[in-house]
Amino acid sequence: MPELPEVEVVVHQLRLHILGATVRKIWIGREDIIRQGLSTLGWYQGVTLTDIQRCGKCIVMTCLRGTQPRYLVAELGMTGLLVFHKQAIPDEKHTHMVLSLDGGRVPELRYWNARRFGRLYFLDQPGLDTFLRRRFGLDPFSASENQFVSLVKSCRGRMKALLLNQQKIAGIGNIYANEILYRARIHPHAQGARLSKARIHQLYGAMREVLKEAIRYGGSTIRDFRAPDGTPGRFQERHQVYQKAGLPCPRGCKTLLRRLVTERSSFYCPTCQGRS
Numbered sequence: 463m464p465e466l467p468e469v470e471v472v473v474h475q476l477r478l479h480i481l482g483a484t485v486r487k488i489w490i491g492r493e494d495i496i497r498q499g500l501s502t503l504g505w506y507q508g509v510t511l512t513d514i515q516r517c518g519k520c521i522v523m524t525c526l527r528g529t530q531p532r533y534l535v536a537e538l539g540m541t542g543l544l545v546f547h548k549q550a551i552p553d554e555k556h557t558h559m560v561l562s563l564d565g566g567r568v569p570e571l572r573y574w575n576a577r578r579f580g581r582l583y584f585l586d587q588p589g590l591d592t593f594l595r596r597r598f599g600l601d602p603f604s605a606s607e608n609q610f611v612s613l614v615k616s617c618r619g620r621m622k623a624l625l626l627n628q629q630k631i632a633g634i635g636n637i638y639a640n641e642i643l644y645r646a647r648i649h650p651h652a653q654g655a656r657l658s659k660a661r662i663h664q665l666y667g668a669m670r671e672v673l674k675e676a677i678r679y680g681g682s683t684i685r686d687f688r689a690p691d692g693t694p695g696r697f698q699e700r701h702q703v704y705q706k707a708g709l710p711c712p713r714g715c716k717t718l719l720r721r722l723v724t725e726r727s728s729f730y731c732p733t734c735q736g737r738s
């Protein structure tokens with residue numbers, strides 16, 4: 463499932479290839495993939511893509527007509543892809559949108575999704591503001607350490623659940639929550655409010671390091687993830703604990719990694735991540 467690093471990889475390639483391009487035509491395969499703004503679709507023909515950003519796990523494209531902006535927001539959900547050509551998708555039947563482009567480095571952008579958890583939103587400025595405010599809490603890269611400390615200190619539940627809660631901290635899913643907690647040596651069931659400031663400092667650093675490394679390696683391809691040009695991620699080769707229950711802890715502490723079935727699956731080292 464695409465998380466922050468994979469979406470960041472997508473945004474990076476979109477910026478390189480289609481920023482400044484004009485949308486000549488929008489083809490929609492099935493209308494129910496559009497969660498909001500179906501009736502405004504006509505407005506988007508002829509717009510210029512002037513900005514592309516990641517917000518949480520979403521891709522937000524600014525579409526300008528004259529001086530007026532509206533937005534195209536793509537949510538990738540479990541299996542969604544944004545790709546530049548047919549060769550990058552597993553099949554044709556799950557292509558739900560094709561943007562035909564002029565003036566970019568590629569002639570089209572396709573939205574593909576085998577399962578329909580991902581959605582598209584065509585929003586005006588107030589619509590976008592509401593969308594982002596409701597969905598996303600702090601961003602791991604723009605949150606200051608103080609903001610992060612306050613968030614963790616106010617957490618009454620388990621750390622793993624906090625990291626997965628998009629309304630608290632946006633962009634982290636099950637793969638990276640596991641990897642981050644292992645790197646920070648924090649048990650998935652540790653209570654945020656009970657962690658010392660020093661350990662939260664460790665966690666803040668681990669979160670940003672793991673996410674940055676994952677971006678550098680092109681994200682993780684577990685099932686379908688591909689960058690828009692079709693390249694799979696390579697960070698899965700560097701996972702330390704995700705889906706590795708029963709294997710020895712990579713730190714060499716001579717303990718076997720374990721799996722807990724709370725908050726999706728939690729993978730951890732009972733020695734390195736002792737309860738705190």
Ligand SMILES: [Zn+2]
Nearest residue numbers: 711715731734
């Ligand atoms: Zn260990």
